[in-house]
Amino acid sequence: MATSVDKTYHIPSSKSQKLFILTQIPLRILAAAVTLAATSITLTNKQTAVIYGIQIDARYSYSPALKFFAYANLIACAFTVLLLFLALILRNKAVDSTYYFYMFLHDLVMTILLMAGCAAATAVGYVGKYGDRHAGWMAVCGYFAEFCNRGTAASSLSYFGFLFYFILTIVSANRSRQIQV
Numbered sequence: 001m002a003t004s005v006d007k008t009y010h011i012p013s014s015k016s017q018k019l020f021i022l023t024q025i026p027l028r029i030l031a032a033a034v035t036l037a038a039t040s041i042t043l044t045n046k047q048t049a050v051i052y053g054i055q056i057d058a059r060y061s062y063s064p065a066l067k068f069f070a071y072a073n074l075i076a077c078a079f080t081v082l083l084l085f086l087a088l089i090l091r092n093k094a095v096d097s098t099y100y101f102y103m104f105l106h107d108l109v110m111t112i113l114l115m116a117g118c119a120a121a122t123a124v125g126y127v128g129k130y131g132d133r134h135a136g137w138m139a140v141c142g143y144f145a146e147f148c149n150r151g152t153a154a155s156s157l158s159y160f161g162f163l164f165y166f167i168l169t170i171v172s173a174n175r176s177r178q179i180q181v
Contacts, residue, residue: 021087023171028084031164034157035077035114041154042070042121047147058140058147065120066151072117073158076110076165104172111169114162121155 046059060066083106128148131139141148 020171020175024087024168025084027164027168027171028080028087031110031161031168032077032080032084034164035073035080035161038154038157038161039070039073039077041150041157042066042073045147045150045154047144049143051143056143058144060151063124065124069117069121069154069158072113072120073154073161076114076117076161079106079110100172100176104169104176107165107169107172111162111165114158114165118155118158118162121151121158125151125155 042060046057048055048057050056060070083103087103125148127137128144128151129139129141131137
């Protein structure tokens with residue numbers, strides 16, 4: 001016995017659609033701005049100091065964790081701008097409900113990427129500031145104060161990007177859940 005499945009699509013109201021877009025656009029702009037600023041600060045962060053008569057450089061590129069942090073922020077910024085353009089293009093059009101699910105997946109991946117980058121930078125910053133006596137690592141922020149302060153600023157900005165993306169993930173998940181197929 002053959003049965004046909006009748007799919008009905010729940011079309012969101014235009015007021016609901018406008019509210020969703022008005023939430024998305026400012027949060028994505030803020031997320032792009034702070035991740036771009038964190039990337040810029042990290043990529044230009046360097047300092048030279050003389051320690052015990054030896055000239056030593058501190059650069060982000062000397063640490064794999066800080067490289068990951070910079071590239072994670074750069075990737076998040078690029079994909080944020082891409083999705084922002086897509087959201088602006090589709091703001092007045094009726095879109096398939098799978099679009100909202102893909103937006104949710106994008107937001108979730110960017111949230112996780114930023115969380116991992118922030119965690120890596122925080123761990124390196126903690127060791128730089130306090131050292132690790134058990135491993136024999138000394139604190140270096142006393143010698144490279146400007147480098148550490150810029151790293152702290154970049155990490156703080158990236159944490160704001162993480163927060164914006166966390167909010168976007170919740171909004172996108174809620175929107176994806178509301179669309180019924």
